[in-house]
Amino acid sequence: MSQQVLWEVVKGNNAFLVKRNGLTLSTDPFNNTGVQTYSSTGFISKNAVGVVSTSGKVNQINNINLVTKKSTKFQQADRKTKNTQSVYASTLAVKHGVHTASRVIRKRFGTSRVGLQRAALRKLVKLNRANAVRRRNELAAAKAQKK
Amino acid sequence: MTSVPLVSVFSADDSSKVTAKHIPLPAVFQTPIRPDIVSFVHTNIAKNRRQAHAVNPQAGMQHSAESWGTGRAVARIPRVSGSGTHRSGQAAFGNQCRKGRMSLPIKVWRRWHRRVNIKQKRHAAATAVAATGIVPLVLARGHRISQVPQIPLVVEDKIESYEKTTDALNFLKRFGAFEDVQKVVSTKVVRAGISKQRGKKYRVRKGPLVVYFNENAKLLKAFRNVPGVEVVNVTRLNLLQLAPGGQLGRFVIWTQSAFAHLDKLFGTYRYSSIIKDGYQLLRPLITNPDLARIINSNQVQEKVQPAKTTKVLHEVQKKNPLKNTKAMDRLNPYAKKQRVAAAAAIKANTKGTKKIKKNKALKKASRAAYNKVAASLNDATKAAVQEEQDIKVKYFSVQKGAAQTE
Numbered sequence: 001m002s003q004q005v006l007w008e009v010v011k012g013n014n015a016f017l018v019k020r021n022g023l024t025l026s027t028d029p030f031n032n033t034g035v036q037t038y039s040s041t042g043f044i045s046k047n048a049v050g051v052v053s054t055s056g057k058v059n060q061i062n063n064i065n066l067v068t069k070k071s072t073k074f075q076q077a078d079r080k081t082k083n084t085q086s087v088y089a090s091t092l093a094v095k096h097g098v099h100t101a102s103r104v105i106r107k108r109f110g111t112s113r114v115g116l117q118r119a120a121l122r123k124l125v126k127l128n129r130a131n132a133v134r135r136r137n138e139l140a141a142a143k144a145q146k147k
Numbered sequence: 148m149t150s151v152p153l154v155s156v157f158s159a160d161d162s163s164k165v166t167a168k169h170i171p172l173p174a175v176f177q178t179p180i181r182p183d184i185v186s187f188v189h190t191n192i193a194k195n196r197r198q199a200h201a202v203n204p205q206a207g208m209q210h211s212a213e214s215w216g217t218g219r220a221v222a223r224i225p226r227v228s229g230s231g232t233h234r235s236g237q238a239a240f241g242n243q244c245r246k247g248r249m250s251l252p253i254k255v256w257r258r259w260h261r262r263v264n265i266k267q268k269r270h271a272a273a274t275a276v277a278a279t280g281i282v283p284l285v286l287a288r289g290h291r292i293s294q295v296p297q298i299p300l301v302v303e304d305k306i307e308s309y310e311k312t313t314d315a316l317n318f319l320k321r322f323g324a325f326e327d328v329q330k331v332v333s334t335k336v337v338r339a340g341i342s343k344q345r346g347k348k349y350r351v352r353k354g355p356l357v358v359y360f361n362e363n364a365k366l367l368k369a370f371r372n373v374p375g376v377e378v379v380n381v382t383r384l385n386l387l388q389l390a391p392g393g394q395l396g397r398f399v400i401w402t403q404s405a406f407a408h409l410d411k412l413f414g415t416y417r418y419s420s421i422i423k424d425g426y427q428l429l430r431p432l433i434t435n436p437d438l439a440r441i442i443n444s445n446q447v448q449e450k451v452q453p454a455k456t457t458k459v460l461h462e463v464q465k466k467n468p469l470k471n472t473k474a475m476d477r478l479n480p481y482a483k484k485q486r487v488a489a490a491a492a493i494k495a496n497t498k499g500t501k502k503i504k505k506n507k508a509l510k511k512a513s514r515a516a517y518n519k520v521a522a523s524l525n526d527a528t529k530a531a532v533q534e535e536q537d538i539k540v541k542y543f544s545v546q547k548g549a550a551q552t553e
Contacts, residue, residue, distance in 0.1 A: 002436035015289030
């Protein structure tokens with residue numbers, strides 16, 4: 001479905017829209033900027049990558065997941081990989097470091113949509129840094145407990 | 148529509164099994180999305196379930212109140228007659244008065260219902276059905292469909308014979324629809340306002356809509372106790388259920404026969420509907436709404452003129468050419484040459500002037516004299532230092548000698 005048409009339907013009201021303090025924000029997992037705008041709203045586009053922090057159900061070092069949007073033209077989810085695929089997205093866990101994930105992002109966007117690419121990369125880096133801090137604290141706490 | 152999208156029908160017992168692999172999508176799902184029609188039709192149709200109510204026509208008027216007129220140092224509003232009670236002499240009847248009747252009291256003959264043109268209602272229903280097949284719209288409406296295997300979700304007719312709620316629940320779990328039901332359960336809230344005392348205690352979200360076909364299906368009873376789930380027959384599809392709140396994109400679960408019936412119900416672009424007499428599906432204004440693709444297509448790019456480079460008309464900050472040589476050169480290319488020539492002329496001039504020559508000579512002489520004096524001073528100091536050194540050496544060597552002899 002055309003992104004323009006979907007935007008006209010969705011821009012006024014959608015489940016991810018948050019309006020607070022005069023700001024129009026979005027909790028869309030495919031939106032890496034947090035602000036609801038036409039280009040940054042990934043769930044209506046064909047090609048989007050969301051950098052999402054997970055709650056830690058899956059045992060990961062990094063609590064980051066990459067959610068890549070699939071073309072939703074009546075595709076079925078692959079039932080074998082139930083946890084990582086859905087009708088509209090496939091999830092990639094970012095396990096060690098940030099390099100494979102950034103490669104995925106770069107490949108997705110290529111030379112076009114540089115702004116979106118940068119937003120995704122920026123978020124990835126920031127989440128990674130935050131996780132590093134968290135891990136450091138956890139390690140320190142574990143050490144303290146051992147003592 | 149050259150290629151018709153295909154849809155799979157899933158087995159009711161096992162969500163990984165597909166009973167019918169490639170069924171063409173009914174034409175309704177290709178209807179253009181028209182939120183304007185849906186919004187209009189919804190606001191009007193939503194009024195049709197209203198029950199008449201009214202205010203007691205006698206409310207606030209059950210007095211023999213009369214205005215006291217002028218001259219009594221009170222407002223001219225009608226006042227309650229009689230005496231012996233606080234109420235007497237108080238204002239009555241007006242909407243502004245305490246215990247008075249409201250302005251324009253509601254009458255039972257208020258126009259509660261709205262009629263909408265049948266064609267508009269049908270277009271709205273068609274668009275709403277189309278929207279149920281578009282994943283981003285279903286997501287935007289807030290349904291949790293991350294575990295659902297396919298949208299639109301079509302299941303074999305077996306679910307129509309479900310009688311037990313457990314069967315229904317397990318079915319929903321198998322197809323990833325239970326997440327949506329859980330959302331409904333967890334967001335059940337006590338309603339704000341008086342309505343909670345009037346039989347509407349809770350505000351409950353909408354979950355999946357199950358659409359069946361066969362009239363003697365029992366699944367209504369199986370599904371009706373599952374919170375959020377609604378069940379409806381294809382022939383009675385309701386815009387208020389397909390687009391609750393006027394918002395497109397309800398999560399719908401179709402049975403196979405219901406899905407197959409849609410073509411007869413709404414017709415296709417080749418033939419008009421069989422059941423809705425003379426109804427023809429809405430045609431899109433633009434067949435290809437993907438603007439980006441159109442603009443970047445070969446056909447357009449061939450005809451289009453090359454992109455104009457942004458021409459800088461002037462620098463962003465104005466520089467004064469009288470002070471800034473580069474700015475001056477930009478305006479007057481000959482200025483550079485002029486400047487060079489002027490400098491050369493000055494230089495040549497300064498070389499020849501008598502006064503300047505004299506000054507130069509004087510400078511030279513004075514420097515020479517200074518150097519002379521400085522040199523003689525230098526010599527003198529040198530000599531003095533040397534003398535001192537000699538004395539020191541003599542003295543110390545004598546001392547040493549004295550030490551040695553001792």
